[in-house]
Amino acid sequence: MQKRVIVIMGATGVGKTSICSYIGEKYNIPQVITHTTRPMRDGEADGVDYYFETPASFKEKHFLESVSYAGNSYGSSMEGLKKAWAKSDLAVTVLDTKGGITYKEELGDQAWLWYVTVSDQKELVERLHERGDGDVAVEKRINSAEFKRDLKLPEELEGNAEVLLNDDWKSLKAQVDGLINQSKANARFS
Numbered sequence: 001m002q003k004r005v006i007v008i009m010g011a012t013g014v015g016k017t018s019i020c021s022y023i024g025e026k027y028n029i030p031q032v033i034t035h036t037t038r039p040m041r042d043g044e045a046d047g048v049d050y051y052f053e054t055p056a057s058f059k060e061k062h063f064l065e066s067v068s069y070a071g072n073s074y075g076s077s078m079e080g081l082k083k084a085w086a087k088s089d090l091a092v093t094v095l096d097t098k099g100g101i102t103y104k105e106e107l108g109d110q111a112w113l114w115y116v117t118v119s120d121q122k123e124l125v126e127r128l129h130e131r132g133d134g135d136v137a138v139e140k141r142i143n144s145a146e147f148k149r150d151l152k153l154p155e156e157l158e159g160n161a162e163v164l165l166n167d168d169w170k171s172l173k174a175q176v177d178g179l180i181n182q183s184k185a186n187a188r189f190s
């Protein structure tokens with residue numbers, strides 16, 4: 001079977017990480033762990049949620065792509081992707097839309113793009129506060145150019161991405177289950 005990676009994108013707070021955990025637990029799909037210089041949040045662990053880097057250690061890595069997001073650096077490597085593919089033909093990662101565009105260019109059909117959205121953007125700020133993000137961090141993030149950009153699927157990805165609506169967790173899970181089960185059925189008949 002062709003190896004593929006689900007690339008989950010969308011604005012901050014739409015639920016990308018929650019979806020990644022859900023499909024990891026329910027379908028045993030391994031997560032590609034990426035690298036960041038941002039401070040760890042409560043409950044996060046190094047090597048599990050991210051490889052947490054200093055600016056100096058970040059610079060030493062060889063990335064497939066790297067971006068700046070709300071003042072911090074993020075990067076993903078081919079090595080990380082291959083590690084996940086060694087466990088399963090289908091892996092999952094969480095990227096901003098700029099990273100999604102690079103994955104599409106570099107990996108073609110091996111990048112299965114999922115773009116997550118909500119009907120009411122005000123909901124996102126509430127979710128960040130509920131997650132425990134401090135006021136300063138939330139303000140910085142929602143005022144960033146990257147946040148505003150990721151509120152919309154980029155033109156380059158139009159027609160190339162699955163669009164999921166996460167207004168309600170139960171309905172979101174049904175959309176995710178539908179996509180995964182359809183992909184399993186396609187794999188059986190290919």
Ligand SMILES: Nc1ncnc2c1ncn2[C@@H]1O[C@H](COP(=O)(O)OP(=O)(O)OP(=O)(O)O)[C@@H](O)[C@H]1O
Binds near residue numbers: 016018127128
């Ligand atoms: N449908 C939903 N209804 C209510 N809360 C939700 C829903 N989906 C996710 N959440 C909650 O919203 C918060 C943000 O979710 P999550 O961390 O998955 O978002 P994210 O897109 O990964 O954000 P970021 O890009 O900032 O890391 C979490 O506390 C999560 O539990």
Ligand SMILES: Nc1nc2c(ncn2[C@@H]2O[C@H](COP(=O)(O)O)[C@@H](O)[C@H]2O)c(=O)[nH]1
Binds near residue numbers: 065
């Ligand atoms: N292009 C990349 N984007 C990445 C990578 N790792 C995470 N991300 C995205 O950054 C923002 C902020 O993440 P957060 O954990 O601080 O909320 C979010 O959109 C992630 O999807 C990466 O390696 N490359």
